[in-house]
Amino acid sequence: MPVTTIDGHQINVNEEGFLTDPTEWTDEIGIALAAQIGITLTDAHWKAIRFLRKDFDEMGETATLRRVSTVGAIPIKELFALFPAKPAKKMSYVAGLPKPHGCV
């Protein structure tokens, strides 16, 4: 697995650039990852990222869009506005989590 340097930190990532160890993540790394995909994080972005991080801690897996909307109370429409085109992938990337596995 490749190691990359983000914001001065050495980070383990997979071939798509997703963090492989969620505990290496910090707010600063989140800001840097968002910048890499052209997103400047606002409070609304952070609300989604905080929910994803908290839910991952409790459930051991990344929440799907449906779950962010039903449990995290952020409408799917808003997630598409915050993280355009591929919100599930982009959100988990910024939050330092694996892609949700709804896709099998």
Add this chain to the structure above:
Amino acid sequence: MKRLLVLGAGTAGTMIVNKLRHHLDASEWDIKVVDRDDVHPYQPGFLFLPFGAYTAKQITRPRRGTLPKGVDFVIGEVDRVDAAANKVALVDGTTLDYDYLIIASGTTPRPDQTPGMLGEEWRRSIFDFYTFEGSKALAEALKKFDHGRLVVHITDMPIKCPVAPLEFTFLAEAWLREKGMRDRVEIIYVTPLPGAFTKPIASERLGSMLDDRKIAVESDFMVERIDVENKALVSYDEREVPFDLLVTVPLNMGADFVARSGLGDDLNYVPVDKHTLQSKAYPNMFAVGDASDIPASKAGSVAHFSIDIFVDNFMELIAGKPMTGSFDGHANCFIESGDGKGLLIDFNYDTEPLPGTYPLPFVGPMGLLKETRANHLGKLAFRWIYWNILLPGRSMPVPTLMSMVGKKPSNTMTKTTK
């Protein structure tokens, strides 16, 4: 007397009671299975109904006839499971007590979950093919369809038999060609996934097959609603896909009683250990087949392979021993591609579908990820195997755990990224 209660007499529940009745002493174990009706459908047959290939009789049987002697079959609707008290209440007021509970209530298409889907165009220009009624209605609609936009659509993952919408698309394309109407029909494949399928190598292969057939793919499409007046799918990011005939796979959800009983996740699937299928909340509860939340395809082959492991584990569990079997997520699916040909894919939690031959190296007789006549014949033969070997719990001459024998891994990637 110990009591084993199974909720659902579909593919998984039927295989389980057939196997366990052989293993469990009838003087010590009472086995009950509950379902809401007495009709067992051969669900893969629904795919062919729209093209007039099967009659209703060939693809349904009474559930009673598929169950072994010594198993009590109860027809009734489950109201809720009281897991703390080891009781199941039926809607008619009956209470069933258990020592071990197996939830095998599957997954169901839910057109009610997408605004506009169940409106006035439902079964007029909007169809599903995952139910007998839907598939029959679609057969009638196809007879009258001679030009326009045919849109095949998946609402969200996971869905039962994730290759079926692709198969439907390939079959429809071949059928239109045969009828001499292909030039007058535009076919669009609309998916919430980034490509044709979930796993990279298969997605590339299946994607190029769509391309060869001039089928357009609208990817990363999460439907918000159906605009009934203008006959169009509308996504959350405000893309619109107009249709003349829409064949949709509605949102799939587990049974409502799972939600009522507080046992499900946000799609009513029961959280279980992915290697043993044991409930994460109650050690005397299992969820098998499509009803669980394991990250594998919702498919009969997964149910079949996992139940082989489950039965041995269950015997260890009731003997007070640790469960030693570990399910690997093995799935094995035929993919009809039209013109009397088909593909076969074989994969598990960690290894994506790869090219090669199955089940033996070089000789096959099935080709993996490759269109062949043998794969199509395999799919057709499978109906007989389903009724006569699979459901009765007889053993199949293929390995339970996925094997790399006959597979050709690519140099770059053998592990799936989920």
